Amino acid sequence: MKAFLGMGLLGSNFVRAMIQKGEQVQIWNRTAAKARALETYGAKAFDDVTEAVKGATTIHVTLKDDDTVNEVLAMAGKGLEPGAIIIDHTTTSAKGAAERTAAWKAKGYTYLHAPVFMGPQNALESTGNMLVSGDQDVISRVEPELSKMTGKVLNLGPEEGKAAGMKLIGNLFLLTLTAGLTDTLSLAKSLGIPSGDVSALFESWNPGATMPARFKRITEGNFKQASWELNMARKDAGLMMDAAKHGETALSLIPVIAAVMDDWIAKGHGNDDWSVIAQDAIS
Structure with a gap:
């Protein structure tokens, strides 16, 4: 039996994918309606997080941040099965991930931080990348x-918290990248160049290469x-x-x-x- 805590876009699609693979999943979300909505797919929703983790040997977590993970796992603690494995997919600090690993080990549980480069569709299709260390x-x-949850599991070695750092x-x-694209489109707008023309440029010339x-x-x-001198770039x-400025558009980056x-x-x-x-x- 598995439990899954946190039914945002990522967590809910992870659960749907698990159910499609024939797994039984107990779920919880702070906003209970989000969890109950997944009962239509076969999940078993609980209003009490302690009840949600009872009987589960593996507990997956997708929450907001370090504080939320700490708070929810503390609440769930009384219901955890002895020796349960907690797998946390939340994007958190490296320090927080390392501290949780040690703290839960001291309590007799296994905590593994496994953040992802996956969107909701990836979670549903079991594609993308998952990081562990x-x-x-x-x-x-x-x-x-x-491996059942993602296209590729990237093992980054023995350092606790490294997966969290690499995710950040x-x-x-x-x-x-998005800020750069925003400035790119803003400049195009100021010059009266349609975004479609910018797209065509990038189809022919790939700066990412x-x-x-x-x-x-x-x-x-x-x-x-130098391939492009700093003076010329400036x-x-x-x-x-x-x-x-002339086109009355704003550049942020x-x-x-x-x-x-x-x-x-100025430094020469x-x-x-x-x-x-x-x-x-x-340096």
Whole structure:
């Protein structure tokens, strides 16, 4: 028997996928109606989280943050079966994940943090990526269970909390990518260029293909042989901001980047590759 706590978009679709595979799942959500809605698919919903985990050997969790996970697991504690395994898919801090691993082990339970790069549709289709790190014996024991839930389980090694850290790193990239696309569309709007034309540009020219080489240049600290000088990149940033101002649109990311560029130019790096602005991140 399994239990699942947290019936948001991700958790509810994980549950539906489990039921489709013939598994019995007891569920709980703070807003009880969200859990009861899944009874139509065959889940057994409980208003009391303590009752929801009774009889379950594995408890999956998808909640909001560290505090919510701690609060809900504390409430569920009285109903846990001896030796139960808690698998937490919540995006949390690395420190919190490591602390929970130790705290629940001291109580006689196994806690494994397994955050995901998966959307609701991935959860329903059992595709995407799930991250794990920590006790390798624990991971080898639960990996068959996790593999049923996702397309790929990425084992990041024995360091507690590393999976949480890597999830935050990935999410940071997604946030900055979206912010960059927002500025891109804002500049296009200010220039009177339709978004469809921007899309066509990216279909022909894929800037993402340059990322491995850019990442390698940064991590190796190779800034002296410039492919795009910082002075020239800053000039272009100025043109972008001027165009946006003229078109009465707002850029959120580029002005911040321009200010960082100015700092590095003031330090004497104007003729270096523009990626020198990342130097402090690797030194």
